[in-house]
Amino acid sequence: MDGAQLSQATTGEWTDPKARDVGTTVEEFLTRLGGPTWIVLSGQDPSRTRAVTTLLHGNEPSGVRAIFQWLRSGTRPHVNLACFIGAVDAALAQPGFAYRQLPDCRDLNRCFRMPFEGREGRMAAGVLDTLRTINPEALVDFHNTSGRSPAYGVTTRLGEPQKALTALVSDHLIVTDLRLGTLMEATEDDFPTITAECGGGDARSDQTAMTALRTYGMAESLWDAPHRYAHVKTFHHPIRVSLEAGKRVAYGASLVPEADLTLRKDADQFNFGVLNQGETLGWVRDASPGVVVARDAKGRDRTREMFAVIEGRLVVAQPARIMMMTTNPHIAVSDCLFYCLPVSSSEL
Ligand SMILES: [Zn+2]
Structure with missing residues (x-):
């Protein structure tokens, strides 16, 4: 059969x-x-x-x-x-x-x-x-x-x-x-x-x-x-943003101590909205944006083009539209955190 x-x-x-x-x-x-x-x-x-x-x-x-x-x-x-x-x-x-x-x-x-x-x-x-x-x-x-x-x-x-x-x-x-x-x-x-x-x-x-x-x-x-x-x-072709393997994500109003990345608990309100350069997505334990991995459809690593860490905050490094953001930690780990797209100044 x-x-x-x-x-x-x-x-x-x-x-x-x-x-x-x-x-x-x-x-x-x-x-x-x-x-x-x-x-x-x-x-x-x-x-x-x-x-x-x-x-x-x-x-x-x-x-x-x-x-x-x-x-x-x-x-x-x-x-x-x-x-x-x-x-x-x-x-x-x-x-x-x-x-x-x-x-x-x-x-x-x-x-x-x-x-x-x-x-x-x-x-x-x-x-x-x-x-x-x-x-x-x-x-x-x-x-x-x-x-x-x-x-x-x-x-x-x-x-x-x-x-x-x-x-x-x-x-x-x-x-x-x-x-x-x-x-x-x-x-x-x-x-x-x-x-x-x-x-x-x-x-x-x-x-x-x-x-x-x-x-x-x-x-x-x-x-x-x-x-x-x-x-x-x-x-x-939005860029898929996932959690680095083995890292832990939480959702909260400030850094959750046991998590490597804490995303804002209201982060899903950004869906289809545009974040300005420097706006906060969440908080990280290490001073590097490497807790997230941003990869485009061609497999290129776009992490440092899209994100930066400023004083423990994970921010967008350029104006970006956020899409398909989950606030469910299980889906965030098993699938991905969210997708994003750079927004050209003409679109703002
Ligand atoms: Zn579905």
């Missing part, structure tokens, strides 16, 4: 569920799914399909809440909607929507590349197989950010379709070359794909996802109204 067959054997499929079948809460809905599931809704125009994926991270609920609300409404989409709901077990683990992945599992959204090994690798291969069979007009992968943030889109391939998809959630689109094994990388040559980051998982993020899903599912065409996405602003 190859990986795709095995994955299909462990992934459920539910076609045109009735409103009464999905339960009264999203938790009940997930319990009824019992595991990763494709939900397929037949459209008024059954010749076309749009794809949605969500809950690749179990602690990012806005996408699945939107799908649940849609199913409760009993609305028939304009075209077929194929929705993959991923880490159901991680989402259901108590206290609910708390685990990005279960402790003994891999981050599913880092598994969409060779060699597709292990449970998550096989699941990723199965999802890609199904998507390529469906051959949708587009794919939107709904996520939540791990800190407070405005909504934004992410793409590895910039074109008008990716801007159009981003406009469903935001007018900010990050274009990145980074190769992490995410779903959007795997399908960029197949059909227009974006990651839709709906914000930090509060009621506003849920509303963003719901509005986006409704527009996506009901639009006659996704591409025929360029004025709708003309305002989308693109941010190219």
